[in-house]
Structures are given as structure tokens and as C-alpha cells.
Amino acid sequence: MGNKFYTPDGFCDTLPEVCAFKKDAENKLRNLYIHHGYTEIETPGYEYCDIYVDPGFVKEEDLYKLTDSKGRLLCARYDGTIPAARYAATLAKDKLPLRISYIENMYRYNQAGGGKQSEFTQAGVELMGVSGSDSDAEIIAMAIRSALEVGIGDLQVSIGQVGLFEGAVKQMGLDEATQSKIRDAIMAKDSVTIDRVARDLSLSDDDRKTLLMFSESTGSFEITDEIRARFTDAKALDAIRNLEEIKDALDDYGFGKYVSIDPGLLGAQDYYTGMIFKGYTYEVGFPIIGGGRYDKTVGAFGRDMECVGFSLGLSLAITALMRQGLELEIPGADAVVGYDKGSKDARKTAITMAEQMRCGGSVVILDTSSETEEELNAFADENNIDTVLWFDGGES
Amino acid sequence: MLTIALSKGRLAEQAIELLEMAGYDCTAAKEKSRKLILEDPNTGLKFILAKPADVPTYVEYGAADIGVVGKDTLLEEGRQLYEVIDLGFGKCRMCVAGPKELKDGGLDRIPNKRVGTKYPNITRAYFEGVKKESVEIIKLNGSVELAPLIGLSECIVDIVESGRTLYENGLDVIETIADISARVVVNRVSMKMKSDEIKPMIEKLRQQVEIKNEMQDS
Numbered sequence: 001m002g003n004k005f006y007t008p009d010g011f012c013d014t015l016p017e018v019c020a021f022k023k024d025a026e027n028k029l030r031n032l033y034i035h036h037g038y039t040e041i042e043t044p045g046y047e048y049c050d051i052y053v054d055p056g057f058v059k060e061e062d063l064y065k066l067t068d069s070k071g072r073l074l075c076a077r078y079d080g081t082i083p084a085a086r087y088a089a090t091l092a093k094d095k096l097p098l099r100i101s102y103i104e105n106m107y108r109y110n111q112a113g114g115g116k117q118s119e120f121t122q123a124g125v126e127l128m129g130v131s132g133s134d135s136d137a138e139i140i141a142m143a144i145r146s147a148l149e150v151g152i153g154d155l156q157v158s159i160g161q162v163g164l165f166e167g168a169v170k171q172m173g174l175d176e177a178t179q180s181k182i183r184d185a186i187m188a189k190d191s192v193t194i195d196r197v198a199r200d201l202s203l204s205d206d207d208r209k210t211l212l213m214f215s216e217s218t219g220s221f222e223i224t225d226e227i228r229a230r231f232t233d234a235k236a237l238d239a240i241r242n243l244e245e246i247k248d249a250l251d252d253y254g255f256g257k258y259v260s261i262d263p264g265l266l267g268a269q270d271y272y273t274g275m276i277f278k279g280y281t282y283e284v285g286f287p288i289i290g291g292g293r294y295d296k297t298v299g300a301f302g303r304d305m306e307c308v309g310f311s312l313g314l315s316l317a318i319t320a321l322m323r324q325g326l327e328l329e330i331p332g333a334d335a336v337v338g339y340d341k342g343s344k345d346a347r348k349t350a351i352t353m354a355e356q357m358r359c360g361g362s363v364v365i366l367d368t369s370s371e372t373e374e375e376l377n378a379f380a381d382e383n384n385i386d387t388v389l390w391f392d393g394g395e396s
Numbered sequence: 397m398l399t400i401a402l403s404k405g406r407l408a409e410q411a412i413e414l415l416e417m418a419g420y421d422c423t424a425a426k427e428k429s430r431k432l433i434l435e436d437p438n439t440g441l442k443f444i445l446a447k448p449a450d451v452p453t454y455v456e457y458g459a460a461d462i463g464v465v466g467k468d469t470l471l472e473e474g475r476q477l478y479e480v481i482d483l484g485f486g487k488c489r490m491c492v493a494g495p496k497e498l499k500d501g502g503l504d505r506i507p508n509k510r511v512g513t514k515y516p517n518i519t520r521a522y523f524e525g526v527k528k529e530s531v532e533i534i535k536l537n538g539s540v541e542l543a544p545l546i547g548l549s550e551c552i553v554d555i556v557e558s559g560r561t562l563y564e565n566g567l568d569v570i571e572t573i574a575d576i577s578a579r580v581v582v583n584r585v586s587m588k589m590k591s592d593e594i595k596p597m598i599e600k601l602r603q604q605v606e607i608k609n610e611m612q613d614s
Contacts, residue, residue: 116457156588189478189587280588285458287585 010109010118017328022121022318025150026103029123029314032149033101036142038125040101043083049073051086055300057271058082064107064118076107080124081297081309088128089301096129096305103314116286117315124291124311128298131306133245136275136293140246141253143279143289143310150317151326152281152288157258159277160265161243165214167236172207186214186264206230214264223261242275267292275308283323288313331363335387338367338376346391353389362387397440398586398593401460403448403469407578410485411464414608418600440593452477452581461586461594467576468555472515478582480598484605486578490518492571493562494544494551503570506550512536512543513553522553522573541565 052058063075080102103123147155169179185193198208210230267276272292279289291310298305339350354364370376373390380388402408412422424436425443434443452475455463510532513519523531543549
């Protein structure tokens, strides 16, 4: 009852200066996606919880939930990829590959302690029904272009490949419990635990060093013959080849300088099936870009399809830009047109004049409140409007 | 510029000592004052002194690049961080404790137990995840040992260093949940964007920890 003055926890109004910048960024991104052949879709704001929870993609407690008229559990859109996967499996009749894009608000209820927004905008693209390193590189290139388009220049992209880890644990013959322990430790870059587990299992020095390579890698990482020699498993060798081909293709895009390889990137278990990547910039503690290859996801909806995609956290990217010193401008008008409120002729002239100026590209406010030219001038001064036009019984 | 979040108290002192041994000038951090942010423009280090439970939060959100905090706090807060060094000090154990009768299976014979603790998340994860049972968790803020003594709960989950407080109150360690010590944590983005500064720091701190461990072993 007493909450009518407030926005709910995790939600806020977007003020004019931020909104203007954000909508401009969205337009640029939309334009970018259209020019690369990605067609935009809108998926429902609410989905059945089952699309996220049933295949095990998202934990139930992270979803904003409500019920439909039959008491079935719905959730607010959590991400763009899963609904796109549902769409691709059940509705898309187009010939493969499909190129899909979206710019939507997402809702996540997972922010214990607060400080992160529950509602935020993501822009992303999915390339569906195609595999191969060139497709992987195309998506990473789209992600880099998206960040640049929005104005993020200080960008670092880390690329990993889940096949490296999967191959490594397979060739060492580690059981599932150990795999999961090491996996968690790699994601936390917790070399202490990896070292301890490897010693407890009496793994060879070489195997221990291979596992430590996953957690120790930060910044630039080159695939050398020494690293290649660590792997015998076919999946791991494929993964290495995939990473090299991606790196090579990205050089052709001219984006080589943004990317480095990080074998410690693994993502949620069983979600990513190949290449995985994240994008970082200064002044925000979270990655602004996430993506990768997910060949099993669409299959959960009944149609097997190899896919790769990414999303850019637009809200997070804008926060980063503002903290990096971007000055946002409150959108203003170029001109204001006022008229003698007693004169029908004056009004008609004012309307026509304002419309003509807008056709020329100016932002023109038709003032409907000022009774005198002085009042109009005062209004223009207050709002930093340079051009003032006053119509007085047909005369300017 | 690196921002380092320290857990106020003994842990901060030990962390500063180690940083100095690793060759970092921490004069600013040792300043005796009530300031919460201690900055030295010459060394490029900025220290913030926070409540231990808040250190993981500062680091996860990137407000601090690096943090020094106990493993108990990390387990309880469950933040997404890189946990790069086990500093080896601040050692203790996270335990289930209670009256001596609960030892040797006594604990498992009580159905629907009530557990008093400062660490509700660790308690839930242990009883549900490891022991596969539901318990009623009573969140307390200190002197947790009181709870089983006056019948508020059957047992407690707490950190145990020497165990003296437990013994003097007729309680004992029933089960050990995890070994605890101080850890260095790093924000995931800082690790990438500031790797030029952070990687050498991690290396130097690791060397110091190794030297200390070797000295203790010999």
C-alpha cells in the first residue's frame, strides 16, 4: 500500500539522457544485425517455466514467476537464446542456417544482496543450423562489432573450448565426481585445490600440469607445440584445431587484437558444446559479452540443430561507458515555435512552420502554453533552445 | 591502480605483513586512523577495510580488484570470484558441534534437528547436499555455543580454532565440514583487464606463502 512512490527492488526508471543514448545504441545494433542478415524476432515476455527448468538450463529460483489462468507456472523472459531455440525447433520453417537477432529486456531473480538490476536489456544474435570454426568466428566478430558499435573501445575477448577440458579428463580417466570438483576449481581459478586433488589421486606430473594449465591461464595464451603435446584425446585435439581456426579467421576480420585464448572458460556444465567466449571492459566487475556454441540446446525442443550465438549486456555496457567518462546529453530541441493564442492564423502558420523545420531535420517544439513572446523567450532560455520563433496574428 | 579489500582485524594485519614481504609498500594501509580507504598514490595501491562478510561482495562487483578473506566467508557468500591463493594463515575448521552424546552417530539419530549458526548457507549446503536431510536452521549472530546449552537447538555449525570455547561449555566437535584458511580472491574482469598488475602480485604472494610453508615444515 505504501509502495506507490517506489520502483520494486532490482527495477528502475531509465532517465531521458540514458534512455536517449540507449535507444540510439539499440538502433545502431538493430541496423548492424540487419546488415549482416540477422532477422529480428520478438518472443513472448512470459514463457512457461518449463522451457528453462525442464531441460535444466536455469534454476527455478532465478526466474520471475507468475501463473496463468489455469494455474500453470509462467516466468518472465530470462534470456534470448532459450526462447530462440524453442522458436527454431517448433516454428521456424526457413531453410537452415537461420540467422536470428533480438534486443529485449530480461528478468532475473538471482541477485542476493542487491546491487545488480533484475531487469536489463540484452542484444544478441544466434546462428542456427550450422557448425564449423568459420561460424564460430562470425559470431565472435558480431559480438566485437556490437561492442564497438555501442562505443566500447577498451574490449578484451577471451575464447575457450570446452572440448579441451572434456578431452583432458577423459584421457586421464577421471571419474565424474573428480571431474566436477576440478571443473569448479578451474572456474574459480583455484589452483590450490586442483594441485591437491591431482596429488591425492597420484596423477602424473604431466597430468597435474595439464590440469593446472586450465586454472593458471589468464591474459594472453598461445597454443604452442608444448600444449598440443599434452593432449592425446581426439576431442581435445579437435578443440585445439577449432581455436586455431577461429583465431585465424578473426585475424581476417581485423579483430585479432581484441581476442586471447583462455582454456579455463567452461561455462555451465553440459550447456556449451564447443567454443565459448566472454567479453570484458573496464569499470564493471562483470563480463559484458557472453556466448558460445550450444549444439544440444535446440534438441531439448525436439529438433537437433547446431548453434552458436552471443548476447551483449547493453545495460551493463552503458554503465561501463558512463563510468569510463562518457558524458550523456539530455536530449534537447533546436527550436521552439510559439504563437499568439488569440489568433487562428498565427496557430496555423506556427504549425506549418514547425513541420517544415522538422522536415529539414531539426527538433522543433510547438509551444502551447506561452501567452507572450517574452514568456516564450524565457522558456527557450531555461531549456537551452537557440532558435525562437513567435507568430503574432500571421506575422513573425 | 589496484584496489585491495581487506577483512578488518587480524586477517588484515597478516595480509599486510605478507604483502610487505612480497615487496609492496603498505605504509598507507598501516596508518592508525579511522579512515576506511587508505590510498598511496606512489605505490598505486588502494586499501579498503571492510567487514569480512562484505569483502567477497566488493570483489565480485569489481569495487575492489583483489580481496583477502577467510574461506568460511567465501563458502557462506557463494560469490563468483577467482580464488587464487591459499594464504595458509587464519586456519580453523568449519564444524558441526554439540553435546558429546551426539558423537558416534548420535547426531544422525535425532530427526528434524534444529541447527544454530552464523552460517545458514553453509549449514544448508552441508545438511541437504552432503547428509541428505532437512534441518531447521536458526540464524544467530554470535556466541552460537549458547544455543544447544539452553535448548534453542540440538547442535550448531561454527568455526572451531582450538575448540576451547566448546570444551569449556561441555560441547565437542561432532563432524568437520571443511578446512578454513585465508584466501586471496580476484574479480573476474580485473584478472583480464588488469592482468599486468595482478599476475605479478599473485606470483610474488605465492612465493612468500611457499617460503613460509617451508619454514613451518622444517
